[in-house]
Amino acid sequence: MVQIGNVKKIIELKDKLNELKIEGYIKEWQMPYENTLTRLEAAWIFFSPSSKKSIKVIEQEMNVSNLTIKINDKGISNLPYIMSFQEN
Numbered sequence: 001m002v003q004i005g006n007v008k009k010i011i012e013l014k015d016k017l018n019e020l021k022i023e024g025y026i027k028e029w030q031m032p033y034e035n036t037l038t039r040l041e042a043a044w045i046f047f048s049p050s051s052k053k054s055i056k057v058i059e060q061e062m063n064v065s066n067l068t069i070k071i072n073d074k075g076i077s078n079l080p081y082i083m084s085f086q087e088n
Helices: 008-022 052-062
Strands: 026-030 044-049 067-071 081-085
Touching: 008 026, 008 044, 008 052, 044 052, 052 067
Parallel strands: none
Antiparallel strands: 026 044, 044 081, 067 081
């Protein structure tokens, strides 16, 4: 049974985001409600890339087939981009 806020895929994703931040591709990222998530498909990740060119690298490095990156229009975060994960 999945424990709320302790989902292996989400933990791995957060580790990758931190790695991309250390490498300089992401300036800042946020995952609202991360402690209430039970599956990756429910996650929204807001982020600020270091440059527009970084978005392509981020997309490739995330290594998630159902990843979508677009301009943030949710109003939940001031960060300019949002990642989401659609179920197939």
